[in-house]
Amino acid sequence: QKEVEQDPGPLSVPEGAIVSLNCTYSNSAFQYFMWYRQYSRKGPELLMYTYSSGNKEDGRFTAQVDKSSKYISLFIRDSQPSDSATYLCAMSDSGGGADGLTFGKGTHLIIQP
């Protein structure tokens, strides 16, 4: 079963706030977890990549994976207006390649100056 749930938003927060974006999934075989950022009228770009469970930090961004709860999160600290975009989660099982990626529908994030 390929199903990834993601709240479409919009999620509107003031500049400087901590943002939490989340996805839940049902396929326990998923091992690879990604977050893509998509600006308006642009293609998605890879933001974070995590294999299996745990946390990964890159600057203001932190990705968390909780496989026991089938739940992944992306945290953005000190949010900026330039972070306003749609954030897509994506995941794949251990056997699939890029063709096995399942994307969430995306959360539209608005950072108010």
Added chain:
Amino acid sequence: EAQVTQNPRYLITVTGKKLTVTCSQNMNHEYMSWYRQDPGLGLRQIYYSMNVEVTDKGDVPEGYKVSRKEKRNFPLILESPSPNQTSLYFCASSRRRETNEKLFFGSGTQLSVL
């Protein structure tokens, strides 16, 4: 500059008139893929190619054709477009098929079929 280039950016056509959306990458990537993005449905894969002359169906291949005669090019062909193919289309490429390889996306083609 490393990039995936799609053309055209916008296209309005009529039902049944064959069209081709071009995709080219300058990174010598083996893997290329086409997606469509629809409100409420997200990104869905149409076709992918693991290398020259190797293509396979994704999740929503009906009504589409692809070819991979050269490594850099991966055109998407709609032989007889229908209104339900109105969508935002993205081409993507990565160095190899493996999931941990970064996917690079083009800027998209907004297609309207009347």
